[in-house]
Amino acid sequence: DTGVSQNPRHKITKRGQNVTFRCDPISEHNRLYWYRQTLGQGPEFLTYFQNEAQLEKSRLLSDRFSAERPKGSFSTLEIQRTEQGDSAMYLCASSDGLRSNEQFFGPGTRLTVL
């Protein structure tokens, strides 16, 4: 296992379309996080899973965003009816909750909404 992977790496879509991103965490990690990062800013927390349970969701996250982690393995983040303001890098991170609370980040999916 070489780390956290995310697909696709880039996504260009038209306003109003739905998009789905996938994150495959490090296999033994039970904790999974989604973040959004815009240019010049730090990652902004979106949601957190422990195994298959979604335990935390940012109040900034609109109803157009939904995330799942079936069977506590990979996770998907869906954005419905995309808006130009959704353009950002979407980062996934995983952790085993031990060892210094270290989060391992994936390379991200860059979304561009036209």
Next chain:
Amino acid sequence: EDQVTQSPEALRLQEGESSSLNCSYTVSGLRGLFWYRQDPGKGPEFLFTLYSAGEEKEKERLKATLTKKESFLHITAPKPEDSATYLCAVQAKYNFNKFYFGSGTKLNVKP
């Protein structure tokens, strides 16, 4: 509200010129403070975790320190390969599920 502020926003150093980056935080009970390095187009890479005031961690040319209100990342004799954005994040005792990140300091080390 929990908040993390990093300064400066950008820093240009000559190779070998030591300096420090600052991370000021406001959180209702700190569980942990984290430093990450982020290269362009990549996800952040973990550097350190600090848990209590007075704690220090070192890794090669980097040294992180923590007080009750802020953390410093000291860079000693930096090299061009240290150029990156350095991010600070905090985790609160009352909620282990969230991490709050600062906007980062973009470091550029010139040869």
